[in-house]
Amino acid sequence: MFRSRILLINQPLFQRTLVTQAKVAVTNDQRDKSNEYQSSSDSFNPPRRPLTQQFTHQVTNQVPPLEYNDLYKNDLTLREFVTKENKGQIKDMGVELGTFHWHQQGELANRYPPTLNQFDRYGQRIDEVQFHPVYHDLMQVAMRYGVS
Numbered sequence: 001m002f003r004s005r006i007l008l009i010n011q012p013l014f015q016r017t018l019v020t021q022a023k024v025a026v027t028n029d030q031r032d033k034s035n036e037y038q039s040s041s042d043s044f045n046p047p048r049r050p051l052t053q054q055f056t057h058q059v060t061n062q063v064p065p066l067e068y069n070d071l072y073k074n075d076l077t078l079r080e081f082v083t084k085e086n087k088g089q090i091k092d093m094g095v096e097l098g099t100f101h102w103h104q105q106g107e108l109a110n111r112y113p114p115t116l117n118q119f120d121r122y123g124q125r126i127d128e129v130q131f132h133p134v135y136h137d138l139m140q141v142a143m144r145y146g147v148s
Contacts, residue, residue, distance in 0.1 A: 117129075
C-alpha cells in the first residue's frame with residue numbers, strides 16, 4: 001500500500017488530473033442515472049408492453065399478452081351461450097375485466113392465497129381465514145355483475 005502511494009505521487013500532474021476528472025465524470029453519470037430513476041418512480045407510468053421485435057431474436061413460442069382485450073368479444077362459446085337479456089351485463093363485465101388493472105389484481109390474488117389461522121397467540125381456537133385485500137375487490141366486482 002505504501003508503494004502505491006509513492007507511485008501516485010510520482011506520476012506527472014497531467015496524468016493525475018485526468019484520473020480525477022474521469023472519476024468525477026463517472027460519479028456524475030451515476031448521479032444522473034439515480035436521479036432519472038427517482039423521478040420516474042415518483043410519476044405514474046403506464047405499464048410497458050413487451051417488445052415484439054427484438055434485434056437479436058424473435059420470440060415465437062409465447063401467447064400474446066392478454067391484457068387490454070375484450071374478454072366477451074374473444075370468447076365465441078360465451079357469446080353463443082349468453083341470452084339476449086344477459087348480453088349487455090356480461091359484455092360490460094368482459095370489457096372491464098380485460099383491462100391491465102384486473103389482470104394485475106388476479107396475479108396478486110394468485111401470489112397471496114388465503115391463509116388459515118386456527119389459533120390466536122394465547123392458544124385459543126379461532127379458525128380465521130385471512131384474505132389479501134385484492135380478494136375483496138374481486139368479490140365486489142363479481143357481486144356487482146351477479147356472478148356467484
